[in-house]
Amino acid sequence: MDAPARTIPQSPRAEATRQRILDAARAEFAANGLAGARVDEIAARAGANKRMLYAYFGNKEDLWVAVLEAAYAHKRGEERALQVDGLPPAEAMARLVRFNLRYTARHPEFVALLNQENLHRAAYLARSERVPALYSPLLESLSAVLQRGADGGVFRAGVDPMQAYITLVSLGHFYVSNLHTLSAIFGAGLGAEAAIEAREAHAVEVVLGWLRP
Numbered sequence: 001m002d003a004p005a006r007t008i009p010q011s012p013r014a015e016a017t018r019q020r021i022l023d024a025a026r027a028e029f030a031a032n033g034l035a036g037a038r039v040d041e042i043a044a045r046a047g048a049n050k051r052m053l054y055a056y057f058g059n060k061e062d063l064w065v066a067v068l069e070a071a072y073a074h075k076r077g078e079e080r081a082l083q084v085d086g087l088p089p090a091e092a093m094a095r096l097v098r099f100n101l102r103y104t105a106r107h108p109e110f111v112a113l114l115n116q117e118n119l120h121r122a123a124y125l126a127r128s129e130r131v132p133a134l135y136s137p138l139l140e141s142l143s144a145v146l147q148r149g150a151d152g153g154v155f156r157a158g159v160d161p162m163q164a165y166i167t168l169v170s171l172g173h174f175y176v177s178n179l180h181t182l183s184a185i186f187g188a189g190l191g192a193e194a195a196i197e198a199r200e201a202h203a204v205e206v207v208l209g210w211l212r213p
Contacts, residue, residue, distance in 0.1 A: 013139070017048055021063075022057075022178055023046070024046035025067050026043035026071070027109070028041055028045060029116070030092075030108075033116045034064050034124075042063070049115055054107055060126060062188070065124050065125070065128055068113060068124065068131070071113050071114075072131045075135045079138065080187060082099055084096060084142075085140060089145050089146070089148045089152065090154055093145065093211065094204045096142075096165075097171065097203050097207050098200055100169050100173070101169060101172030101200050102172075102200070103172075105172075105196055111177045114173075143161040146211075147166060149211065154211075154212075154213075155211040155212070159211065167207065183204075
């Protein structure tokens with residue numbers, strides 16, 4: 001997961017060092033949060049020193065923002081690769097639902113980072129211009145899919161693309177972020193592949209059912 005550096009590396013070696021710092025920070029922040037993460041540990045994980053970390057990213061809070069930006073950029077990159085604009089509307093929405101559930105299940109560090117940033121009321125994410133810019137094209141693409149569905153009589157008209165996206169993401173994100181507590185409450189192994197497949201089918205059914213005219 002990559003993100004723009006505070007100081008642009010001048011060589012492939014410098015770029016590799018910066019990326020190692022970013023990767024190490026993602027692991028440390030996901031495990032311990034912003035408050036609990038230690039710059040010394042990040043530098044040690046990256047095989048770098050604190051001076052290099054500060055040169056590339058500024059302070060620990062700036063590094064946290066860079067990690068958040070990289071996490072969102074990585075997810076959006078994979079989401080764009082779905083190329084939903086070329087799919088029939090119902091298949092496009094189903095693919096987005098499946099992708100978001102599976103992505104969240106594959107990347108528990110993404111869940112951990114977002115949970116931590118929500119504890120901070122998105123105070124650090126609000127500093128980023130990059131993340132909102134990533135989602136503007138997504139809403140445009142989703143709006144086009146919804147409009148094609150409405151024009152073809154597959155979807156009801158007037159669906160807010162932002163609400164639609166929040167709904168389809170939440171169906172997977174809530175499940176994964178609460179996997180352990182839900183499993184304990186219901187005595188079910190919700191992390192098993194069969195359980196995830198069942199949740200995936202249910203989420204697709206919910207979204208497509210909601211969108212029907």
